[in-house]
Amino acid sequence: MSTTIFSRFNFATSSRERGLAFANRYFAGCCAHIDEAAGAHRALELLSREQLSDLDPDSSIREVLERGTPPADSLDTVEFGMKLEEEIGASIPSSDDAIWESLLLRVLLGPSAMRTTWDSATLPARSVRGVIDERVRLRSGCACGQRAV
Numbered sequence: 001m002s003t004t005i006f007s008r009f010n011f012a013t014s015s016r017e018r019g020l021a022f023a024n025r026y027f028a029g030c031c032a033h034i035d036e037a038a039g040a041h042r043a044l045e046l047l048s049r050e051q052l053s054d055l056d057p058d059s060s061i062r063e064v065l066e067r068g069t070p071p072a073d074s075l076d077t078v079e080f081g082m083k084l085e086e087e088i089g090a091s092i093p094s095s096d097d098a099i100w101e102s103l104l105l106r107v108l109l110g111p112s113a114m115r116t117t118w119d120s121a122t123l124p125a126r127s128v129r130g131v132i133d134e135r136v137r138l139r140s141g142c143a144c145g146q147r148a149v
């Protein structure tokens with residue numbers, strides 16, 4: 001029991017460190033971009049269930065998620081769903097594709113996701129950088145004016 005808690009704590013710490021390393025590598029110089037890059041990195045690790053130590057901001061969301069580990073069985077699927085529900089603070093009614101896409105949008109864009117004008121169906125084709133820029137736009141406070149091409 002204590003081992004489980006300890007390893008979870010370790011994972012949380014290093015996940016945060018990976019997120020900050022990614023944010024500082026590609027978005028240094030702007031607090032809003034660093035925060036949101038770290039937040040997007042965390043969301044992508046959660047969704048892909050992989051440690052993304054070499055995340056490329058120009059890869060698409062689809063590419064990142066395809067590298068991930070899909071749930072192994074139905075119990076694993078339920079646990080994964082619960083983790084995502086915990087992340088967005090809401091319950092997920094079922095698992096059809098449209099719901100998965102809007103869930104993806106909420107997890108990836110974070111607390112301000114409800115204000116985006118993005119169609120959730122376009123999300124897989126967008127770049128990691130595009131997601132970070134949208135998170136920054138939704139929360140405002142960007143000092144660098146960096147935009148996705």
Ligand SMILES: [Zn+2]
Pocket residue numbers: 030031032033136142143144145146
């Ligand atoms: Zn910025």
